[in-house]
Amino acid sequence: MQGEQYLNPKRIPTIWCPGCGNGIVVHAMMTALDKLSVPSEDVIFVSGIGCSSRTATYAACDNIHTLHGRALPVATAIKLVRPDKKVIVMSGDGDSLAIGGNHLIHAARRNIDLTLIIFNNSIYGMTGGQVSPLTPSGKRGTTAPYGSIEEQFDTVKLLEGAGASYIARSGVSFFQPTVKYMKNAVSHNGFAVVEVITQCPIYYGRMNKHKSPAEMMQWQKENMVSLEKAEKMTEEERSSKILMGEFVCKEKPSYIEKRASMFKELCK
């Protein structure tokens, strides 16, 4: 497997349920790091609490498992102390958008040089299948047995408004694009976010009548369209699809750069 050197063999097999897509996201991340040939000493994984946040413990790099939703503040602190390292935050949809929602928008506003990977499995997997801010409207969870009546967050619009300088969305069925976006995100200067849609066959799949993890991934393959393809579609066709691609990619001075230039100015 490509990127095997970034995995901690003592911790594998993972604790994730059979068919959980989190492993594919981790594989994509490790492949991206391998393609960029970043030495494992230069990478720090930070994660909060949740299924996806177990990732940090599977990496053979420096890692820290923090409080629920507080991965971004810890990562910010690490980046301020060691700006030479690549700090990657692995976070779930509930971890980053519900509990850590406030930290997320402020990290985006500061444009601090971090990479955030959001594992969007549309549900709180570890705590028992409660609806999360990214559960699509009408879909079921254990706390919404008749379907969720809330609207879901649009991560891309939220982060764009907050000021993130790189935002991409992909799915686990699309391995090569995911690796490409992760590569771009890790090498990007500024706050970079990649939202990867994965499947939770145990809670989300069972509550929403998906037969198997493979079927959930095939569904994703049919229902996600790239931005280029979506341009040719009519408004009506587009509304039922999930868009994927690089939504925002702009050059903006990052917090680290601004701080360095301010120090230089003050030390004159």
Place this chain on the structure above:
Amino acid sequence: MKKNKIKIHKLRCKSCGICVSFCPKKVLAQDESQRLYVLDPSECIGCNICSQVCPDFAIEVIQENEEN
């Protein structure tokens, strides 16, 4: 014709069946107790999709030219 070898890490595999569903040539299969095995290695075209969709890092496709 290039030959590819599919290596399955039996201790890592959780028998979720994603690779079986995604293989374009139906090279992989599951037996009655859902254990994964290689049905027909000569059919493998080395596309690496099984390795990419495996959530448990359990499949490795070794291409002949890589092996030599």
